[in-house]
Every structure is written in C-alpha cells, then in structure tokens.
Amino acid sequence: MAGIGFELRKLLKKDSLLGLAQAYSYAGVIGSGPWVLSIVGILMVGLLSRAVVVPEFLVTQFQVSVTWLIATSLILTGVVQLAFTRFVSDRLFEKRDDIIMSNFNGLLLWVIALAGIIGLVLAFTLFSGLSVAYRLLMLSGFVLLCGIWVATIFLSGLKMYRAILLLYALGYAITVTAALLARPWGLEGLLGGFVLGHFVLLVGMWIMTSWHYRSAVTISYEFADRSTRYPTLMAIGLLYNLGVWADKFMFWSWPETSDAIIGPLRASVIYDLPVFMAYLSIIPGMAVFLVRIETDFVEYYDRFFDAVRAGGSLEYIEDMRDEMVYSIRQGLAEIGKIQTLAMLAAIVAGPAVFALLEISELYLPLLYIQTLAASLQVGLLALLNVFFYLDQRRLILGLCAFFCVSNIVFTALFFKLGASFYGYGYALSVLLTLLFGLYALDRKLGRLEYETFMLQ
Known part of the structure; x- marks a missing residue:
C-alpha cells in the first residue's frame, strides 16, 4: 500500500474535521473495500436467491464453492503478488516504465496457465462426478480470480486506489445482477453470474493497466530473472495467506465440525459465519x-x-x-x-x-x-x-x-x-x-x- 499516504496527507492538510473524516473514510474504503464488496456481494446473492425460488441447499453450494475458489486462488497467487510488486517498484525507480506492461502480461499468462492446469486436473479427478457445466464454471472462476488478485496487487502498487474500488463495485454489481437473473438455472446459473462479473472485473483491470503503461513489447519475462525473483517475498506471500486460511481449512476438513456440501467441498456452519462477521x-x-x-x-x-x-x-x-x-x-x-x-x-x-x-x-x-x-x-x-x-x-x-x-x-x-x-x-x-x-x-x-x- 506504499504511496497511499500522499493522498491521505492532502486530505489531512485541510486541518478540519471534514478533512479528517474524509481521510479516515478514504483509508477505510481503500483498505477494506474490495474484500467487503466481495463478502457483501456473495451474501446478497445468497439472501436474495433464498427469497425467491432457488432451493436453500443450492445457495449453500454456491457460497461454499465461491469461498473455496477465493481461498485457494489467494494462496496460489500469494507466491507472486509481493515479489512482482517489488519488481515493478524497482523498475519505476529505474525509470524503466516501458517494460512494466509486457512483464505484467507475462506474469498474467503464467498465472492463468498454472491455474488452468491445476483446475483441469481437479476437474477430472476430485470433481469428476459433478456436471460438466459446474466444472467448467469452477475452472473459469478459479482462473479469473487468480488473475484478479495479481492485477489488484499490481494496481495497488501503482496507487490506483479509486479505480480499483470502482472496478470492484462494477464487477460485483454485475455478479449480483447476473446471478439473480440466472437463478432459474440453479447452481450453474449463480456460478455463471459470478464468472461473468469477475470476467468484466479482470478485463477492466487489464485495460486500465495497459492504458497507464505502454510497451513496445507485448510479453516479456524479466521478472523471472534470478536477480529479480525475491524468493523471500514469494515465501512470505505464500505463508501469510496460508496462515490466514489454515484454521478455516482445518475446520472444513474435520468431520466433527463440517458437512459435505458438493463433491469434495465441505463447510463448517459453526465456524464460517462468525468468522465473516468478525x-x-x-x-x-x-x-x-x-x-x-x-x-x-x-x-x-x-x-x-x-x-x-x-x-x-x-x-x-x-x-x-x-x-x-x-x-x-x-x-x-x-x-x-x-x-x-x-x-x-x-x-x-x-x-x-x-x-x-x-x-x-x-x-x-x-x-x-x-x-x-x-x-x-x-x-x-x-x-x-x-x-x-x-x-x-x-x-x-x-x-x-x-x-x-x-x-x-x-x-x-x-x-x-x-x-x-x-x-x-x-x-x-x-x-x-x-x-x-x-x-x-x-x-x-x-x-x-x-x-x-x-x-x-
């Protein structure tokens, strides 16, 4: 989040109660806005769907599926988030802005390819007994989320905070609207709305990045050089995200505290909602x-x-x-x-x-x-x-x-x-x-x- 202080100091210089309130409100929205929108969007889909015609167990299957997608994609992309942000920061310091977009494209290609391979393997093994539509939508959602987390941390490093928040608001507005309109198709309809909203979100982030940084080369991989890998940052990103989710995975895995929801996915009724509210x-x-x-x-x-x-x-x-x-x-x-x-x-x-x-x-x-x-x-x-x-x-x-x-x-x-x-x-x-x-x-x-x- 380095750099947000410049925006906050402008508000605090007003030396007024209004300026102070604006600074704290802005910091709260930027610091927690994206994930608050994520939680609220998923809960809104569930609550509004229950109020109409979608059976409650389908809504639960949707929310659990999305929660697992978010958790696993965060852990996977945690390996590259901090390291790539440091790479971009160093290149900006060197005034080599022209290679940023090409390296972002290269990293995004690697992340999407790896997420796609992992998703395909899981689709044909652990999820083999489920419908083809469900597996395709889960695969798409997993790949899109991995790309979004990389783009989000990238844009945060570039101080484009308002743009991130507006894009998240647009993406989740589409997610909620499309999911509600697709309720007649059950679980696949809800997941389809989720995938559509996140597709718009990722495309919007990519367009914003490409507009801000022009590059003569489409794809490059300087970030993978030994001198710019930052293995400690890669390990930090992985361990921190894994640490945040470890207790949740354990409660989902133990039969005494969880229930089977769909395929191999489980959820803990007694643990999940208090955690979200906290x-x-x-x-x-x-x-x-x-x-x-x-x-x-x-x-x-x-x-x-x-x-x-x-x-x-x-x-x-x-x-x-x-x-x-x-x-x-x-x-x-x-x-x-x-x-x-x-x-x-x-x-x-x-x-x-x-x-x-x-x-x-x-x-x-x-x-x-x-x-x-x-x-x-x-x-x-x-x-x-x-x-x-x-x-x-x-x-x-x-x-x-x-x-x-x-x-x-x-x-x-x-x-x-x-x-x-x-x-x-x-x-x-x-x-x-x-x-x-x-x-x-x-x-x-x-x-x-x-x-x-x-x-x-």
Whole structure:
C-alpha cells in the first residue's frame, strides 16, 4: 500500500474535521473495500436467491464453492503478488516504465496457465462426478480470480486506489445482477453470474493497466530473472495467506465440525459465519492503520533516510528516528483503541444480529474470540508494513512462518479441548506473532542508525 499516504496527507492538510473524516473514510474504503464488496456481494446473492425460488441447499453450494475458489486462488497467487510488486517498484525507480506492461502480461499468462492446469486436473479427478457445466464454471472462476488478485496487487502498487474500488463495485454489481437473473438455472446459473462479473472485473483491470503503461513489447519475462525473483517475498506471500486460511481449512476438513456440501467441498456452519462477521469489524482498524502508518510514520521515515543519504547531522537523524518510533507507537495505540470499540460493539450487537439471522446464541463466544483475533490481525498487518518499509524481509518471513505453523498447531490443540475452545487457536497464533514482532521491532529501531550505516 506504499504511496497511499500522499493522498491521505492532502486530505489531512485541510486541518478540519471534514478533512479528517474524509481521510479516515478514504483509508477505510481503500483498505477494506474490495474484500467487503466481495463478502457483501456473495451474501446478497445468497439472501436474495433464498427469497425467491432457488432451493436453500443450492445457495449453500454456491457460497461454499465461491469461498473455496477465493481461498485457494489467494494462496496460489500469494507466491507472486509481493515479489512482482517489488519488481515493478524497482523498475519505476529505474525509470524503466516501458517494460512494466509486457512483464505484467507475462506474469498474467503464467498465472492463468498454472491455474488452468491445476483446475483441469481437479476437474477430472476430485470433481469428476459433478456436471460438466459446474466444472467448467469452477475452472473459469478459479482462473479469473487468480488473475484478479495479481492485477489488484499490481494496481495497488501503482496507487490506483479509486479505480480499483470502482472496478470492484462494477464487477460485483454485475455478479449480483447476473446471478439473480440466472437463478432459474440453479447452481450453474449463480456460478455463471459470478464468472461473468469477475470476467468484466479482470478485463477492466487489464485495460486500465495497459492504458497507464505502454510497451513496445507485448510479453516479456524479466521478472523471472534470478536477480529479480525475491524468493523471500514469494515465501512470505505464500505463508501469510496460508496462515490466514489454515484454521478455516482445518475446520472444513474435520468431520466433527463440517458437512459435505458438493463433491469434495465441505463447510463448517459453526465456524464460517462468525468468522465473516468478525472480519467486517476491522474496517475502522484498517482505516486507522493506513492513516497513521502511511502518513505520520512514512513522513519521518522519508526524512530519516533523506538525511542519511544527504549527510545530515547525527542529532537530526536521531530525532527523526525518535519521531518514527513515536508515530509507530501512536498508530498501534490508536488501532488498539478503535478495535476495542469494535469488540465492544460485537458484544453488544452480536445477540441481536444472531437473532435476526436466526443463528443460535451458542455461537456468540466464537464471534467474540474471532473479533478479537481479527483485531489483533490489524495490528500485525501494521507491524509487517513497518518491517516492509525497513526491508526486513527475513524477519517478516520468520514471523509469517511462525504464524502459519502456530495457527495449525494451536487450532489442532484447542480443537481437542472441545467446542468451547473453537477459535482460540487462531487468536493465540495472531497474538504471539504480534508480540514477537513488537519485540523484534523494538530491537530493530533501537539499532536503526547502526544497521543503516554499518550493515548496508
């Protein structure tokens, strides 16, 4: 998300309550807009379909199918998202804009080809007993989502935030409309609407990118050179996404906590909805995260390294380091405050929301612990963002590896303790990762001048 601070600082310069509200609203929408639209779009298709003629089990099959598509495509493309963004950033720094579009085309071709091969293998093995139309639509949706995640992270790196949000809004408006119009065709009709909306979304992203960056060559593969692969970033992208989804996969896999929905796909009724609702609660925290980290911290970060490069005095360099530390502390403290309010809101509104959705109040403790875990994850994202600015890739890799492994271990451990402890594994994993990260950040900032001058 580097660069969004420029937009936010313009709003904050107004020095008014309106400017402050605009900055936080803009940050919240940009930070969480795409995935909020995704969740709301899928839920709208389900709710509106249930209200008409589509049998409830078909709607459930649609939502579970899409959830699996999103999870697996995120994990697969996590390998290239961060690494390719770094490649683009380096080329922009070198003012070699002319090779960006051709490399984007090359990466997109590789991702689509790999996703297509994996999808075809699964279609003829695990999904062999299902209809041809369903398998083709699942294959298409998987390929499109893989392309969209690559394009989204690419456009985010180019600071085209408003365009991304508008494209997502258009794509999911088409998804909901087309799915509702195709309800007479059942599950295949709902999936067809999903595929159509995401096809429009991917094409729109590609057109926007090609318009912004012109290239004399259509396809090139400089990003695959050994000097530009960034294997640590590739591993970080994979491990972080896998860590986020690991507990969900485990609850979907265990017979005691899940049900078979369609073919090999399973879902956990007791786990999925509280998790989705908990993630909606982090929108305010994401707004604070972006405003504080991408404005205050980045401002002093730039001053610190500008002074290092320009030969500034040691006193000034140390002052800028101290301001960086203070801005990080303030940002994390504000995230903690706003997510505490979100936690209290979940406790107060949870029973009424569950009653409205006709969900048993037995699931409320799981909602509370998942809201806490999601709030901690916002803090972890802020922490990782700071480490990315400091180019501490090995440290980030270690944190993401611990996050992934500990989520699997703790989820399995608490699963054995019974239903009362569901969700505690993920929360404990995020908490420990955050604490280790805070300890490492404190040490890094304390040695920042030494490492900057002596280890570069």
